[in-house]
Amino acid sequence: MPNETIRLLQSHVSERDFTGEPVADEVLDTIVRAAQRTPTHRHGQQISLVVVRDAHTRQRLYEVTAGPQPQITKAPVFILVAVDFHKTAVAVKAGGGEQHFHESLEGWTVGAVDAGITLATLSTAARSFGLGAVAIGAIRHDPQPVIDLLGLPPRTFPIVGICIGKVNRPAQLRLKPRLPLSTYRHDERYRVDALTPDILSAYDAELLAYWREVGRPDGVPWTQRVQPYSTSIHPETKIIAERQGFTLAE
Amino acid sequence: MPNETIRLLQSHVSERDFTGEPVADEVLDTIVRAAQRTPTHRHGQQISLVVVRDAHTRQRLYEVTAGPQPQITKAPVFILVAVDFHKTAVAVKAGGGEQHFHESLEGWTVGAVDAGITLATLSTAARSFGLGAVAIGAIRHDPQPVIDLLGLPPRTFPIVGICIGKVNRPAQLRLKPRLPLSTYRHDERYRVDALTPDILSAYDAELLAYWREVGRPDGVPWTQRVQPYSTSIHPETKIIAERQGFTLAE
Numbered sequence: 308m309p310n311e312t313i314r315l316l317q318s319h320v321s322e323r324d325f326t327g328e329p330v331a332d333e334v335l336d337t338i339v340r341a342a343q344r345t346p347t348h349r350h351g352q353q354i355s356l357v358v359v360r361d362a363h364t365r366q367r368l369y370e371v372t373a374g375p376q377p378q379i380t381k382a383p384v385f386i387l388v389a390v391d392f393h394k395t396a397v398a399v400k401a402g403g404g405e406q407h408f409h410e411s412l413e414g415w416t417v418g419a420v421d422a423g424i425t426l427a428t429l430s431t432a433a434r435s436f437g438l439g440a441v442a443i444g445a446i447r448h449d450p451q452p453v454i455d456l457l458g459l460p461p462r463t464f465p466i467v468g469i470c471i472g473k474v475n476r477p478a479q480l481r482l483k484p485r486l487p488l489s490t491y492r493h494d495e496r497y498r499v500d501a502l503t504p505d506i507l508s509a510y511d512a513e514l515l516a517y518w519r520e521v522g523r524p525d526g527v528p529w530t531q532r533v534q535p536y537s538t539s540i541h542p543e544t545k546i547i548a549e550r551q552g553f554t555l556a557e
Numbered sequence: 558m559p560n561e562t563i564r565l566l567q568s569h570v571s572e573r574d575f576t577g578e579p580v581a582d583e584v585l586d587t588i589v590r591a592a593q594r595t596p597t598h599r600h601g602q603q604i605s606l607v608v609v610r611d612a613h614t615r616q617r618l619y620e621v622t623a624g625p626q627p628q629i630t631k632a633p634v635f636i637l638v639a640v641d642f643h644k645t646a647v648a649v650k651a652g653g654g655e656q657h658f659h660e661s662l663e664g665w666t667v668g669a670v671d672a673g674i675t676l677a678t679l680s681t682a683a684r685s686f687g688l689g690a691v692a693i694g695a696i697r698h699d700p701q702p703v704i705d706l707l708g709l710p711p712r713t714f715p716i717v718g719i720c721i722g723k724v725n726r727p728a729q730l731r732l733k734p735r736l737p738l739s740t741y742r743h744d745e746r747y748r749v750d751a752l753t754p755d756i757l758s759a760y761d762a763e764l765l766a767y768w769r770e771v772g773r774p775d776g777v778p779w780t781q782r783v784q785p786y787s788t789s790i791h792p793e794t795k796i797i798a799e800r801q802g803f804t805l806a807e
Binding site for chain 1: 717807
């Protein structure tokens, strides 16, 4: 039953071992145009991309991104997906109004969701050409240098990035295990007790086995992987968002 | 050069004229599994779906969603994409900690971006089977009844929904025009002056021509379409998010 697109989606792995070979202009153009075709909330088109190929700029982006994420320097293309309420503000003003939407949590949420839609489409389009791709969420954890480096104006924010390029692949594809489908898909109503201690233990063991298989003895079980959620908050996200005009008071 | 997946992505239109025919279980299962394979920030898997097929529940969802959005009752399948920090909280607790990540804007942003990635993948997967799909962002504008109806626990939130099903299609595909690529794709640095008054006027005219072509004389130019951004904020998004535990103080 699966078609070519389903096979592509169901074989998704994040790939980081970029060869560094450049991506052809027409391929990159096709990938970007596919992303622009995605829907946006209320057809607001509140997304812009900054396509970075310059090695010096990628080096600087690497330096300000926690991780470390050396793939930013290794991949020939880094694309920043920015929420962009600058363009809508220009259009609102042209129509005689003044934009306040970006000052609400709803506006921020619209932008973040649209950025996610865009990211997934960039990734799927790149992978359809046989390229590898990996998302870089950490690009927003120290946003001010990114804003300065890429010249982002007020009412925009660097939400997420993606590295794209040709990659070295292991001989055998290994899919990273997910939590059981029963904890992800709920039919008709959410089942609060879907994630039991037994399921959690079994998944921890499954993930550890995966790490061993792919030669990553430093890999940790999922309950350990999410421990930083007990403290991590990355306050710069909110501080710099406010500075860019996303006051989110309502 | 384009492959099957690129053709699918570049022909994207939001479709609402659902026939009501049911979606086969194995097709729906394949679509959901494709979505679960998408990456999540830090492999946190902070997303859950609620698959709604029950006609009464879809009727209720329709009643609490602004629009109006009759496609929620017409499409045989509605899938809610929820940000879900309940599962991570269970895992953090199992590891001896207590989760605070969901109380930060960074946590909320992670969830919204991951929800967008999930939505795009659900849409692409459904469309690869020839089905139609349309996103429903307005599902979060009056979130409390949605939370109650679908039984969403604390630390979860209904971010966005999608209607999926067989659709009636016009004889000729018409792609809704986007702003010029020069305002969407920036190379190396954002160009603040990319969206000029001339470009805006030309795009308004292009969009009006599109509305006429598709027989929608009520369609408006873009500068008019975004006018609600001068006031619209949907305060319930923030109020109910806080009630669900997303305090976002930092």
